[in-house]
Amino acid sequence: MRGIRALIAIALLVGAPAAWAAPVIDCPMRDAPFSIQSPIVDILLNTDAKALVETQAGDLLKTLPPRFFSTTAPTFAAILTMEKLAAMKGTGATDLSALDAALRKIPVTPGDRIARCARYDNDRPALTLPAGRPRLLLFEKMTGFRDGPSVDAARAAFQAMAKRNGWALVVTDKGGAMRPSVLRRFDAVIWNNVSGDVLTLSQRKAFRAYLESGGGFIGVHGSAGDPATFWNWYVDNLIGARFAGHPMNPQFQDARIALSDAKSPLASGLPSEWVMNDEWYSFTANPRATGADIIATLDESTYSPVGMDGMQLRMGDHPIAWSRCVGKGRMFYSAIGHRPETYGAAPYVRMLENAIRWTGTKSACQTRPVR
Template identity: 30%
Template sequence: MRVLYLSQSVGWVHETVRRPPDGLSSSEIALQDMARDSGAFTVELTQDARELTADRLNDIDILVFSTTGALPIDRETWAAIVAWIESGRGGFVGIHSAGDTALDFEGGEEAYTAFLGGRFDGHPWNQGTPIRLSNLEPSHPLAAMWPNGTDYAEEIYQYVGFDPERVRVLQALDMSAGPLRRPYPVPVTWVRQVGRGRLFYTNLGHTPSTWADPRFRDQIVRGIRWTGHRLDAPASPNQAIQDAAAITAFLSAEGLDAPASGSIPAGVPDDIRGLQALHPEKHEGDASAWDAARARIRGALTK
């Protein structure tokens, strides 16, 4: 398989994609190592999205993005990329800040968000913050290398425009651990079908140390193989699992026990997901709507 790795930054430049004057970035070197060690693909490198033309797509099988900002990709080129993926001829792998990316045309941010499955909405879990990873699908080939309850340190995004009905979430934050716990779910890794093509995204990959982690490297190699139809794994949405994870996140962060009846009123998982937009940090410190919504959810879960 032929991979094209785009690591362009339009705005913030992550350390993993910063090229020294005389060489390649740490993520570029890491991806070359993955290609060599796995034998599963070859990789070309670029930091200029203008190289992504309709003709160039004929020479590659997988696009890997570790990007930021509004990339210089016009509407026609993006339509060609999406059609290439939808046809099953191409696949897409997004890493970390691919979730903080847009396209430089009117409506490009919305188009890219709909394609990826979500858009950066801040990172309360800053670089180096201790976190615990919950593996929602322990047997899934694209998540099995991360045992459930893995303690880690990473920068973790939360997302807007995220629709649980469109993606299969493989990893999420475990809100029972770490110094920062929020009573709503935060997905970390997901997959989805795009026509006959495939998309894999992981929020992991902020630091060079993550790119050096054998588990992360294994996951990226498998993500490339899966999007290239060289590995079978389910991609259908797992909303019931995501809903259960939302309930668990709320109960863990709020210090509540699971309902004795085991019955969850309809709509509560969506109400829990809606808490993210009500957090006081988004409302100049005003916690009134946040507190009221949490009280309603607590009432629904404990009655």
């Protein structure tokens, strides 16, 4: 309790925003030592850590434009580590061992803890839920990369679907919505291109419990597209795949999507194949191996899966949309959706509508055979 009171007192002294009824003190990385696995934003917020990185690995910070290293969320610096940045540039992580050792010697101060927690929130949004079922919460909090056009297009598409189908949908960008008293009002939560670590420890616990007890989750595109992630359960158990990269030069390409599981309720009304133009994600492992039911795959022969600096992104079997049971709950993820135009493509709209109907079903999820 003494440590908590100290944090609150310091937050008030440094001018905590008036909207903070109480400072966030249970952010996941609050007490973590500085290291090459730290979010770069946390390093930049500490004068000594920043100076050390600029002295020993300053060239790495020039890998990306300066705007990527803002210390105000949302910022790309929240979804990058020095280790990940080195890998992107082709420098082995072992080259950073001296930097890592030096960073770990820098003490984590109460001010550091406050700065780290400042990008989280405990705000309880006032949500007016209209009539209709399923009841949907469209979640849009971002601390990492925010691509405004794709977020806005997805929101408009989901709102149009809700109006067309008589569903109840409300929108929030507050992590404080992830609490039992709010979540129990909804049949499914849609993560709209959410990027960055956005939930406190208590919010993570509430969200996971909601899903495992029968809630629904839909994630689109950027909700599983961060270079560095800091919640293992989310990427390894819920999504079941970690982002590897996407093509560059060109970033957006036509590719053929093939229906993988025509018997799935999520495939209802979809053509056996169709072509779209988008930013195509690859993953470090196949979600099929973690028990996901693959809804659709990419035909890698129809586009060039080559990323930054010639990085090979070929997966062979390349899932692009899948579902799974999470305890009694249901999840659906689609990696489609960077370009705003994708949210107007008839097959994709139908897939997302199917996903809402399926994840919003209240009966306990039944595991399908691994395919």
